[in-house]
Amino acid sequence: EIVLTQSPATLSLSPGERATLSCRASQSVSSFLAWYQQKPGQAPRLLIYDASNRATGIPARFSGSGSGTDFTLTISSLEPEDFAVYYCQQRHIWPFTFGPGTKVDIK
């Protein structure tokens, strides 16, 4: 099973700041990594698929990069609605594991 590790566990930032979230895989997942955002009481929302492709309707301030084992989600300038938990997920090898999440909260 591929284990995904996300860091940091919590990121405390102010609106307007840049957020950089990391996801590391225990073995290569090629580019088959997605990022989701989840707000309290809501279902997750797909942000990025296949490492760097924004999903439909996702603002350009969200970007993804990486391949193999190291991936990054960047939010260029945090908006108030971006404070949430972010999960990565790999689809390269079954079982399709999620990372433990990074919480982005308001500093």
Place this chain on the structure above:
Amino acid sequence: EVQLLESGGGLVQPGGSLRLSCAASGFTFSSFAMSWVRQAPGKGLEWVSTIRGGGATYYADSLKGRFTISRDNSKNTLYLQMNSLGAEDTAVYYCAKDRVDWELLPFDSWGQGTLVTVSS
């Protein structure tokens, strides 16, 4: 507009069974793989199971054969039969749709979730 509506959650005793349903609309259901993802209270997301449009299935190792995913393409409905439930199965269960019909995952549409509580 894609809509996914889960039902069937509730309180069940340890060792009991439950069947969840997910009614889908707004897309060609039979063409897309569908999945169940769960989230224990205060915890992260856990992929549970996926079923392709043609019926091939995939499960998380941790389920140890207790759960069965199925679908009825004529009713646009996804199911999850859960047996031998334990406290560790307490979670919100989401159904989710694949982004495209020619690949497995990621999930671009999610239901609102249904809560399963296993307790005596």
